[in-house]
Amino acid sequence: LTGPFHPQKLAIAALGNSGSTGADGIEGDIAYFPSFDALKAAPDAAVKGKIVFIDNQMKAAQDGSGYGYFGRGRFVGPNAAAKKGAIAIVIRSIGTDSHRNPHTGVTNFEAGVTPIPSGAISNPDADLLVRQWQHGKPLRLKLLLTPKTLGDQPSGNVIAEVPGSDPKASPVIIACHLDSWDLGTGAIDDAAGCGIITAAAKHIMAAGQPRRTIRILWAGAEEVGVFGGKAYFDAHGKERHAVAMESDFGADRVWRVDFKLPEGAAGLADRIAAALAPYGITRGKQPAGGGADVGALIESGVPTIDLQQDGTRYFDIHHTPDDTFDKVDPAQIRQNVVAWTVTIGLLANSADAELP
Ligand SMILES: [Zn+2]
Secondary structure, three states, rough: EOOOOOOOOOOOOEEOOOOOOOOOOOEEEEEEEEOOHHHHHOOHHHHHOOOOEOOOOOOOOOOOOOOHHHOOOOOOHHHHHHHHHOEEEEEEEOOOOOOOOOOOEEOOOOOOOOOOEEEEEEEHHHHHHHHHHOOOOOEEEEEEEEOOOOOOOOOEEEEEEEEEOOOOOOOOOEEEEOOOOOOOOOOHHHHHHHHHHHHHHHHHHHHOOOOOOOOOOOOOOOOOOOOHHHHHHHHHHHOOOEEEEEEOOOOOEEEEEEOOOHHHHHHHHHHHHHHHHHHHHHOOOOOOOOOOOHHHHHHOOHHHHHHHHEOHHHHHHHOOOOOHHOOOOHHHHHHHHHHHHHHHHHOOOOOOOOOO
16 A cells, blocks of 8 residues: 555455566556445446455355355456456455455456456455545555466366275265465365365275265366366266265364255155264255365256355465464364265165165
């Protein structure tokens, strides 16, 4: 922040697919918007030639429900600002912490829209900017972001199976993703998920052979656009799958189970819910949504179950330098492994009539 007050350095991270300011940076007046909707409603003249700032403070929630609403500032805010003629955009991080860590993540520009420099500043820095804004004088920002777009690079999926005893039975597929953002180590997003599902499959294997095959998908390149999940679907989407599930919401405890199963699986859902109840997991009333890497399968009609994790602190850490192994609570990740073992054990031994 270069003016009109004493200059202040801000902690900023470039968003995925951001344009570059060039090595010299750019400077401009800030156009303040309290929300993505306010930016959308603004006339082009309020934005043209300026650096857009979207305030838009995400609220923590156990089910992480704020991400969809507040996340729009990141997912599509830069595209909207670029189309209105902004020279750059800075958003308040889509995060719930008070550390001076900006949260990165992907943003997407429509075909034909030139990506503008797009960054997220930490919550305390956004607070500082807002305090200055409240004085009512135009704010100046000098922005230096020099990301490079290298084009598509090779990635890969890793697939493993616990072979079932009945080769005619459709498999249970469980997924996580291997890649993470550059700022942290990816311990909670999503190494934890890969650890949880793999440990559960290993417990099933140790207990004896299941009837259905359990297929484990460690997907590559999720964060940049779910390329691994799409590649799996392109290769295997026409095969039968009994059910598809994903663990991609950190390492904190499972608190709710949601189902989206066929009519014939009512008894199976009851058995799973009853088996999970002793671990403090309640049955949700809404249909399960699945996860990004199995999203294409679920859209094609494959049933799914969500083991919903407590997301209260997930967005303190998500896509920041704080995503490190020490944030994984051993007691809570063990509860996840128990919940997954119970669930996929029942799924892998379910009857043909219960699942496709
Ligand atoms: Zn993830």
